[in-house]
Amino acid sequence: MSAVVSESKTQATAGSGAKDAVWHVWAPLGVALVAAALGPFLGGYVLYVLTFAGAYAIVSLGNNLLLGHAGLVSLGQGALMAFGAYAAGFALRAGVPWYGAIPIGMLAAGTVGFIVGLPALRLSGHYLALVTLAFALATEEIIIVFQEYTGGVSGMPVAVGVPSPLLNYEVTVALLALLVVSQHFLLQGRFGRALHLVRDSERAAAAAGISIAGMKLLAFTYSGLLAGIAGPLFVSATQYLTPSMFDLWLSVNVLAAVVLGGMNRAVGAAVGALFVAVVILMSTAYQGLASIIFGTCLLLFVLFVRGATLRTLSRLLHHLGVRRHA
């Protein structure tokens, strides 16, 4: 099943065509353009926060496809990001330029994503959630055990070869915008329809000649590739890696970002992730506060909103008289 971009006449995702294009293509591109233009005027800390948030958003995009469109629950997305980040860290320390470190991160996390996807062929639901959870915890342990290479608990500095904070920020903005838009088109086409069919009824998918195993593995590999893009961007921003950066809470936060963003929308996942990342960084002085905020948001969301934050927001804007021309 190849990723066909052209066939966008489909009702696979909710919403009508023209309005869709505004929200899912032009809005993210416009916001990204403004964000990129503002780059040179932003202070070091703001750049760091936004880059961090952008990396977060890219992992969440991958999880959005996995959870929202393929119906596969993963609590291991943070661990996939760890593979991307450490692979990029090793590459940078070995003298690979930063633009070379990104494909290396993708290769590492994509491969691991494929492997994590293998159990998903036999497992679903709670079982899959638990196995990916164990994978997330195991990853942290593996990083610590191989301390000769990773620096163990005390971490690994990656100060050589990283791009300037501004360049890293611009690259993050560009990649995020590109991925949001391309994921939207990817899911509008044959690939998206096949994925939805596998999610909604495996029997129907099999009857339609779709390879269920292939689709699930593709979804996991895709989420790995995106985590592998986020990892290198992340390490270029922090210039330091410790296993605790990739603990279980990272995976849970990524899941939270996708749920808050409304599950089936790429833009929603990105917005959810930006919110989550900014709250995390803003509340570092008050440990525990970010957890309470996210937990409360998640509960309010599943109890009262459920549809999509983005949809609620767009309705709100609509009520306030903000209208856009398609």
Added chain:
Amino acid sequence: MFAGQLIISGIVSGAIYALIAVGLVVIYKASHVLNFAHGHVSAVAAFVAFSLMVDKGMAMPLAVPLSIVISILVALLMERVVIAPLAEERPLTLVVATLGVSMIISGIIILVWGPSPKEFPPLISGPLFTMSGLTVTKAQGLMVATTLVVVALLWAFFKFSTIGVAMRGASESRVIASLLGVNLRLVSMTSWAVGGALGALAAVLVAPQVSLTPDQLTTVVIQGFAAVVLAGFTNLGAAVIGGFITGVSLNLFSGFVVSDMPSTFLLGLLLVVLLVRPHGLFGKGETVRL
């Protein structure tokens, strides 16, 4: 000798995993959700007991039951406010909701007690007996004995008490049970109270053995999750066996192979068991969709 000691400590940690696993299964049977907040709901008891005993100087026989009651109240609050309104939702929504509760409680524990580890006072100390060089401490005996007694009581509860039988019936079919006059609300609340009590008991028993941090109990609960998966989610007796299998095999692995990779071992164990038997060792092929 070394292996013997490992097996003994494996049985002891297995007892704790069994308590946790049984609590998770009771909740699962009532609400069809794997409670990802179980570790933090249970941790509340350990932290409250710590404060009562160390800060307020309350006697252990008073502090421990009181702290377990607090955990039960938290579990009941969670059932009423979060789980009951979502009863008809997809399991995925419920899993996300329990993760949300987990985050809130974790944050509250960090705000109230701080992130640094607490030294929980021993409930009981000294050796229980020594047999051919193998020592069993009183604390270890207490854990195993508590688990066995609790599981026996629970078995009797589900076998003979009206509400226990109603709970089993409701887990078979909610519709038929409610047609027969079973109060589903009471069933669900009782299940969460029992689950919360079992988790809290496990937390207080294990707290002196670990450095008590806000997320520590969640690490212990993950072994309980493994036990539940091995058991196949719905069978209480199997959950107990799953707990002991997890405890003993994990201890042998840590003692003979690698000491600091317990989660990696669990991942391997889960994968091997689930790939051979996708619904657990004793599971009955119930399909659960998220």
